[in-house]
Amino acid sequence: MKEYFEKLKGVLGNKVKDFGVDGTEYSVLLVDKKLLKTAAEIIRQDFDVLFMLAVADYKPKFELNYVFSSYDKPDTIVIRTYITDRDYSIDTLTEVFDSANWEEREAYDLFGIKFNKHPDLRRILLPEDWPGHPLRKDFVVTDEVRNWTGLDLKF
Amino acid sequence: METLKGIRLNVGPVHPATHGVLKVVVDIEGDTVNKAQVEMGFLHRGKEKMAEVRYFSNYYPIVDKLDYVSAINMEVLYASLVEKAAGIEIPPRAVYIRTIMAEIQRIMSHLVYIGSIGEDLGNITGMFWALRERELLMDLVEEVSGGRLAPMYMTTGGSFYDLPQHFDEKAEKALVRVETKINKDYNSMFTKNQLFLMRTKGVGVLDRYMVKKYGITGPNMRAAGIDRDLRKSEPYLAYDKVDFDVVTGEDGDANSRFMVRVGEILQSIRIVRQCLRDLPEGPYVTKTPWLMKIPDKRTFVRQETPRGEMAMYMITNGGTQPYRLKIRSPTFFALRALEEILVGVKVADIVVTIASLDPVMGEVDR
Numbered sequence A: 001m002k003e004y005f006e007k008l009k010g011v012l013g014n015k016v017k018d019f020g021v022d023g024t025e026y027s028v029l030l031v032d033k034k035l036l037k038t039a040a041e042i043i044r045q046d047f048d049v050l051f052m053l054a055v056a057d058y059k060p061k062f063e064l065n066y067v068f069s070s071y072d073k074p075d076t077i078v079i080r081t082y083i084t085d086r087d088y089s090i091d092t093l094t095e096v097f098d099s100a101n102w103e104e105r106e107a108y109d110l111f112g113i114k115f116n117k118h119p120d121l122r123r124i125l126l127p128e129d130w131p132g133h134p135l136r137k138d139f140v141v142t143d144e145v146r147n148w149t150g151l152d153l154k155f
Numbered sequence B: 001m002e003t004l005k006g007i008r009l010n011v012g013p014v015h016p017a018t019h020g021v022l023k024v025v026v027d028i029e030g031d032t033v034n035k036a037q038v039e040m041g042f043l044h045r046g047k048e049k050m051a052e053v054r055y056f057s058n059y060y061p062i063v064d065k066l067d068y069v070s071a072i073n074m075e076v077l078y079a080s081l082v083e084k085a086a087g088i089e090i091p092p093r094a095v096y097i098r099t100i101m102a103e104i105q106r107i108m109s110h111l112v113y114i115g116s117i118g119e120d121l122g123n124i125t126g127m128f129w130a131l132r133e134r135e136l137l138m139d140l141v142e143e144v145s146g147g148r149l150a151p152m153y154m155t156t157g158g159s160f161y162d163l164p165q166h167f168d169e170k171a172e173k174a175l176v177r178v179e180t181k182i183n184k185d186y187n188s189m190f191t192k193n194q195l196f197l198m199r200t201k202g203v204g205v206l207d208r209y210m211v212k213k214y215g216i217t218g219p220n221m222r223a224a225g226i227d228r229d230l231r232k233s234e235p236y237l238a239y240d241k242v243d244f245d246v247v248t249g250e251d252g253d254a255n256s257r258f259m260v261r262v263g264e265i266l267q268s269i270r271i272v273r274q275c276l277r278d279l280p281e282g283p284y285v286t287k288t289p290w291l292m293k294i295p296d297k298r299t300f301v302r303q304e305t306p307r308g309e310m311a312m313y314m315i316t317n318g319g320t321q322p323y324r325l326k327i328r329s330p331t332f333f334a335l336r337a338l339e340e341i342l343v344g345v346k347v348a349d350i351v352v353t354i355a356s357l358d359p360v361m362g363e364v365d366r
Helices: A002-015 A033-044 A100-111 B047-051 B060-064 B071-086 B092-120 B124-145 B167-191 B194-200 B208-214 B254-278 B330-341 B347-356 B361-365
Strands: A016-022 A025-030 A049-058 A061-069 A076-083 A089-091 A114-116 B007-011 B023-029 B032-039 B297-305 B308-316 B324-328
Touching (some): A002 A016, A002 A025, A025 A033, A033 A076, A033 A089, A049 B308, A061 B308, A076 A089, A076 B297, B007 B347, B032 B330, B032 B347, B047 B060, B047 B324, B060 B071, B071 B092, B071 B297, B071 B308, B092 B124, B092 B347, B124 B167, B167 B194, B194 B254, B194 B347, B208 B330, B254 B347, B330 B361
Parallel strands (some): A025 A076, A089 A114
Antiparallel strands (some): A016 A025, A049 A061, B007 B023, B308 B324
16 A cells, blocks of 8 residues: 555655555545646556545535545555635546546536546536536525526427 | 438437436437437436435435435445444444345345346346346345335444344245246246347447446446456455355356346355354344534445445544535446447347446436
């Protein structure tokens, strides 16, 4: 487990911090979100898929937990990073991990996070004309949501 | 707007062969699919948002409806998550009860798979047979928990009730019946039926490379020949104390996905028998407060459910409710492969290809 962190630290220096092992899961904090793609490329050497992407809204910042998994070994590694600025954007991982495609679409749908250079950034679970991003903590059920019928959608 | 040769066809969302409300938009030229697009979200009920406004113990009825074909597996997963976060140890009898019920539910889920793939091929008899065998196990679940489809049997710290008296005899009776049916009758209907083989062999091939690309897990992955099962590689519950094999296929087509599930039913029967034999005495639940607070931490749990590796990631902040609960659905990832494997498939095989991935829209849309 420790060797993955050492590998990341070798390239990224003090931009990564260690959270420690919990079972088979190893958490790493990435201080700068711009380094996410570099970190993902290093992780790609040992891991096969983006297992899940858990986003949480800590107003005004977003926390993103990228869980990576491998098919040959039971290890998982969690990269945690924060979006603090107002544009709610981060680099996409689809070029490194193809399985990130729909997970990022889901995060865009429910949280409104924009993934730069994502090939197909559309809503996935909610209808295209849905007002707002419901998993944000400041989402309120407005009249627009209450009166939504879906009749305007092209089918 | 691209020029379209042939026609564009909507398969679903309200179509008996899409197993719920899955919509696939296919571009057809002649009889062959050129392009497929998967659309989902018709069963989106906001379960992740619902978790944020409910106490930890009040979320069990919601996870039941997550994957409504294998509800007990969902309950076990969520219960393990809460127990890991709160640091609760469950008694050995509860561990075995959970293993038994999870495996019985796995058999039921795979029987629904067998039945529905039979129905999609026009083999209605096969469906009725599979549901008939499932009914025997459904009766067991009903006797144990009081519920059938959404039993709500697990709770934080163990299970709601103990197993009833003479449960092992009744379970053995049902298991023997399922085993003989699968070993004998199902050969003529599925596994050695020429018509069935012709319709499923070489259809919807999902090879190793695609499995790793899309992050597919579970029986769909094992059918491509990857030997991986969380019950073996990171054992939870009582899976390290029982003896069973990981069933793998070779070709990765619809037929090997089917055969992997048939094999898994037989392995699950083995597990249930061993657990019933070794079932320890003692309490079946650790009493936990109905309202509990979990400190500020992040918990990650993943388990092997009938559809693949399901995981939950929970962020707690010291309150009585989760701050955020993320559910990883295995078929969410498998359905993405549909866009690739449907290309080049004949129109008549679309429904078989969809059915062979075993999607349950309840967990995909959450």
